[in-house]
Amino acid sequence: MRKITRYISVTVFNAIALTLLVFLSLFFIFTLIEQLNSLRGNYTAFEAFIYVLLRIPFNLNILIPFSCLIGCLAGLGALATSSELVIIRAAGVSTKRIVWMALRPAILFMVLQFCMGEFVSPYTEQMAVNRKAIAVGHSVKSQQKLWNHETNEFMHFDAVLPSGVVYGLSRYQLNNDYQLTSASFTRQAVYQGDHWQEEDVAITHIEKDATRVEKMVSRRWDTHLTPDLLNVLVLEPDNLSIRSLYYYTNYLHEQKIENNDYSLAFWKRALEPLATASLVLIAISFVFGPLRSVTMGQRVFTGVMFGIIFFVAQRFFGPSSIVFGFSPLLAVLSPICICIGIGLWLLRKSR
Numbered sequence: 001m002r003k004i005t006r007y008i009s010v011t012v013f014n015a016i017a018l019t020l021l022v023f024l025s026l027f028f029i030f031t032l033i034e035q036l037n038s039l040r041g042n043y044t045a046f047e048a049f050i051y052v053l054l055r056i057p058f059n060l061n062i063l064i065p066f067s068c069l070i071g072c073l074a075g076l077g078a079l080a081t082s083s084e085l086v087i088i089r090a091a092g093v094s095t096k097r098i099v100w101m102a103l104r105p106a107i108l109f110m111v112l113q114f115c116m117g118e119f120v121s122p123y124t125e126q127m128a129v130n131r132k133a134i135a136v137g138h139s140v141k142s143q144q145k146l147w148n149h150e151t152n153e154f155m156h157f158d159a160v161l162p163s164g165v166v167y168g169l170s171r172y173q174l175n176n177d178y179q180l181t182s183a184s185f186t187r188q189a190v191y192q193g194d195h196w197q198e199e200d201v202a203i204t205h206i207e208k209d210a211t212r213v214e215k216m217v218s219r220r221w222d223t224h225l226t227p228d229l230l231n232v233l234v235l236e237p238d239n240l241s242i243r244s245l246y247y248y249t250n251y252l253h254e255q256k257i258e259n260n261d262y263s264l265a266f267w268k269r270a271l272e273p274l275a276t277a278s279l280v281l282i283a284i285s286f287v288f289g290p291l292r293s294v295t296m297g298q299r300v301f302t303g304v305m306f307g308i309i310f311f312v313a314q315r316f317f318g319p320s321s322i323v324f325g326f327s328p329l330l331a332v333l334s335p336i337c338i339c340i341g342i343g344l345w346l347l348r349k350s351r
Helices: 002-035 045-053 056-079 086-092 095-137 228-234 244-256 260-270 272-288 294-323 328-350
Strands: 148-151 155-160 164-172 180-191 197-208 210-222
Touching: 002 045, 002 056, 002 095, 045 056, 056 086, 056 095, 056 272, 056 294, 086 095, 095 155, 095 180, 095 228, 095 244, 095 272, 095 328, 148 228, 155 210, 155 228, 180 210, 210 328, 260 294, 260 328, 272 294, 272 328, 294 328
Parallel strands: none
Antiparallel strands: 148 155, 155 164, 164 180, 180 197, 197 210
């Protein structure tokens, strides 16, 4: 039994690893070509190459679920084509046992996905975004949504470094009638532990009949924003770690700011292993069911199409929860439960 378990697990593991390597290579090439078409300023071909390298953990995190789906289809499909699955089942190995044998290597990739998404991808993604922003120049505000507000003050940041330094800080003060009273631009601000120290500040005071400009060498800025919170702003919600999403969601709740996007991203990240497991279950049920005696090309095509459908379903239910006001948890769980339901139904039918 151990030999059978090892044989099936190794076969599926190799298929998933090969699929992931192919997908990752394609993503690397296409992303590099895209970046080479946008070279300007100090953003050279070398910087573009570094940018693409830094984004590998993020791409890895995205591709693992679909690699597990197609890898399981390919690995178990090869065993089914050579009638080895039939022999294994005839030897008395139950379908449940085979499902567990195929799930074991997928679990390793789920652990890798969690570690990448939680401890590696957010930091390398931030480094990639900031490195490109600094290389291109601080005029790339449109490429980064670095906006935040506390009470009656709105802020924009050109670039945020993980070390607690921000460049190009714009602050806009509004009164209770939502009228602009002052605007300031700071070349650089450094976090000092309990406050920010602004350097090279230009303040425009908006008075009743005129405006007045005041320049300061430095200024103290007291705010609830910390470097950890600012680092969250650099990335899209889907790129953040579970800890950062939980931290920032609570911060937005305290500021009485809508946090649906971050709440949805939190549940997507938290339930990623379950989503991957549901895709693996679908792959296994397909091999035992409708794809038992088809060619490898048909299996791969089916896996790609089902992966696209699952991705589209996630994209549909997520924004729908924001528009129609139902729970983000329900939006994330719906496609997963549908996959698990289909997988269990097909497995039961194949017995």
